[in-house]
Amino acid sequence: MNTELLVALIAVAIVVLGAGISFLVANRKRELPPPDVMDELTEREIEHPELAPVDLEEVEELEAGVAEDHLTPTIERPETPKGRLGRLRSRLSRSQSSLGRGLLTLLGGGDLTEDQWEEIEDTLLAADVGVGPTTELVTNLRARLAAEGVKDPARAREVLREELIGLVGPSLDRQLHTTGDEALPGVVLVVGVNGTGKTTTVGRLARVLVAEERSVLLGAADTFRAAAADQLETWGSRVGVPVVRSHEGADPASVGFETVKQGITDAVDVVLIDTAGRLHTKSGLMDELGKVKRVVEKQAPVTEVLLVIDATTGQNGLTQARVFGEVVDVTGIVLTKLDGTAKGGIVIAVQRELGVPVKYVGLGEGPDDLAPFDAEEFVDALLD
Incomplete structure (x- = not known):
């Protein structure tokens, strides 16, 4: 009986051992490519060295170089205003x-x-x-x-x-006043309703000033739209201009205050502050704009308040001009999208409405498509 049990155990052991060996052989065959494929890989590595094993130190150096390139954006040289x-x-x-x-x-x-x-x-x-x-x-x-x-x-x-x-009005003062008193920076407040191209105008104005070799600091006081601050940073990075910003929903007046404070510390020439787009029909928002100006002036006087108006809005643009003029002392007008309309008479109408000059006009989608307004150039273009 014991002999029979021993024989049975030996038989089971032989079967299990044989199955294990078969399993290992089968897996080995699946893991390794056929001999002809192995030969092909060896030949390809010889013909194409890039397929051969690479030097890890070399890869790390290359990656570091790429990362450095991304961290150092190319600074653009804006076109001078006269050239536009x-x-x-x-x-x-x-x-x-x-x-x-x-x-x-x-x-x-x-x-x-x-x-x-x-x-x-x-x-x-x-x-x-x-x-x-x-x-x-x-x-x-x-x-x-x-x-x-x-x-x-x-x-x-x-x-x-x-x-x-x-x-x-050829005799109107169309100069952009960007020089502060007693070594303080000039402070330019840019206001307007949503959709007029206000933040884009701030970015383009920065390019105008950089082209004139002025140092600039941007303030993202439009805290109701996170995208506005991001957009402003993009504009600034292209010409090497820093931006002061805060979190979404922060007090716009506080951002304006901190921007001018940093501008004084850094001794920049001009501080440009982008404010939140306000509906001229909302008295609360308009009152807040007045607060932004008052708080900013605790640091330095505002040298210019530019109202951005979309030239295609016609009479609605005049209504906006009237209400903004009652809240802050608008000193100049920027007309955007003037190339997209045959209603160039808005230049005359808005100047009459506010009694302040059009100082800049936007005539396209390019980064340097903002130019100082010139009465004779404008009329000659109308009659060309």
């Missing part, structure tokens, strides 16, 4: 020429009938010149053309140009 005027004028003339063509076609035809004078008025009103300025322009044109007996189209164009330039 000619290029931007051509864009303006293409988009605004319908107004000039309409006026010149009517005036160049000799004696005008009452219906034609009414058509001139309609053309000006459609271009958002405004009722008051339109009446003034038509009255002056009728008087001059009649007194001089103008029938030559070239002379009619010259008279129209002179009257339009006078209406736009």
Whole structure:
């Protein structure tokens, strides 16, 4: 009996051992590629050294170099403002020429009938010149053309140009005031409603100042939109300008205060502060804007308050201008998207509404598509 049990155990052991050996052989075969594939891999490593094992120290050095490149962004050199005027004028003339063509076609035809004078008025009103300025322009044109007996189209164009330039206001102070008193930085507060291109305008203004070799500090006081601060940092990083920001929902006045404080410490030339876009119909938000200005001025006087207006908004833009002018002392206007509309008369209307000049105009989507406004350049573009 014992012998039979021993034989049975030996038989089981042989079966288990055989199964184990078979399992190991099968797995070994699955893990290793066939001999011809192994030969192919060896040949490919010889023909293509990049497939051979790499030096780990070399890889680490390369990775460090790539990381350093990412941490050191390329600083751009913005185009000088003077260099932009000619290029931007051509864009303006293409988009605004319908107004000039309409006026010149009517005036160049000799004696005008009452219906034609009414058509001139309609053309000006459609271009958002405004009722008051339109009446003034038509009255002056009728008087001059009649007194001089103008029938030559070239002379009619010259008279129209002179009257339009006078209406736009060539003597208005369009300089951007960015110099503070007693070694303090100039402080520029940029205000406006959402969607006018306010934050983009701040970024473009930074480029204008950098092109003029001024040191700049940006303040992201639009704390209601985290994206606004991110956007401002992107603009600043491209030209090497730092940004002061806080967390979303922080007190905008506090951010403005800290920005000017740092600007004084760092002895920068100009501090640009981007404020939250405010609906002109919301009195609480408008009051808060007044608070931002008061708190900022505890550090240094505000040298400029720029109101950004979308040129395509027409009469709504005038309403915005009126309300903002009641809350803060607006000193200048930036008209954006002027290339996307044939309503160039908004320049005249908004200046009349606020009694302050248009100082900059945005005429495109590029980073340097912001130029100082020039009355003669603007009128020549209209009539080009």
